[in-house]
Amino acid sequence: MGKCSGRCTLVAFCCLQLVAALERQIFDFLGYQWAPILANFLHIMAVILGIFGTVQYRSRYLILYAAWLVLWVGWNAFIICFYLEVGQLSQDRDFIMTFNTSLHRSWWMENGPGCLVTPVLNSRLALEDHHVISVTGCLLDYPYIEALSSALQIFLALFGFVFACYVSKVFLEEEDSCCALGVCSTRLAPTKHLPCPVASPLYPPPPPPS
Template identity: 90%
Template sequence: GGTCSRSLNKSGIAALERQIFDFLGYQWVPILANFLHIMAVILGIFGTIQYRSKYLIMYAAWLVLWVGWNAFIICFYLEVGHLSQDRDFIMTFNTSLHRSWWMENGPGCLVTPVMNSNLAPEDHHVITVTGCLLDYQYIEVVSSAMQIFLALFGFVYACYVSKVFMEEEDSFDFIGGFDSYGYQAPQKTSHLQLQPLYT
């Protein structure tokens, strides 16, 4: 139980960290996904502390979806197949331009604004980013890969702990229960018919 709880805590901290950077980049779809994951982690922690196997099973089921989501993020940033980062609506519900926070704030990145550019829509600006030690898409890929690793680790432990909890529930012996050692059948007693005494 303690190891599973620590694993859930690490997963929650990693998701919270990612949530902060997605907020800074106004990526609304990942923000929603991260929020659901944080709620699932809280549910998993509660299930571990309260010995509720059903909550751990729900958490494990969510982790399957979480792995799929992070696999999609990896494919999106690597532009696998027909996926393209130019499709802003995928990450922002089409409310703003999609931009990873790491695009401008990655290690070693130098941002230069392009003035009087006709490429920028209203309320937006065009920039050039140079000198990055690691491109933003690879930072996002590494972040998603770490989430997948933590999710797989958490899935194994959630399944194991929930199995242990269910076995303990099945073998639980109630006080004065009906196990083979404690139960004794009531002894049969003969009924005596009472008759009045006359003196």
């Protein structure tokens, strides 16, 4: 079949984005991080829209998908800065991630690789329905796990943005070529190697200029 086309590559990247977003959504749910949960949900919807636009040759959907990826890169850059406490950002501000509804942050705080969790009994710092713990022995601290997860999202988003722009440009050029022949359609031919759709009652030719 030869090399995979840009359209095929874009679908593959969208599938990788979808898997990565679903994995991240699961761990954010376990950590009760409501702001990331909302952002992940919007991202999943945008990726599905991108897949649909690629399969159905809808350039407008790809443009919306590419526009969302710009926001998604900005959000993940903020997540990296938040967990690494860049500038004035601090993890002590729970309301940023949980909308001030819980004290939970990252699920990886207690469940990271090699982490040993020890409850601190009779601590005065414990609030109602909460407990104080001591976490030691982690092979990789949770801020770096969260930062690496966001970095992966940015990597996939950048490639998805490039291919979305390329594929949407190809779709628009094919649509323009069809209109130049007097047959404008809301749906393009399957590939640029096939002829434009012929005139029919669904796609009548444009009226002659007066």
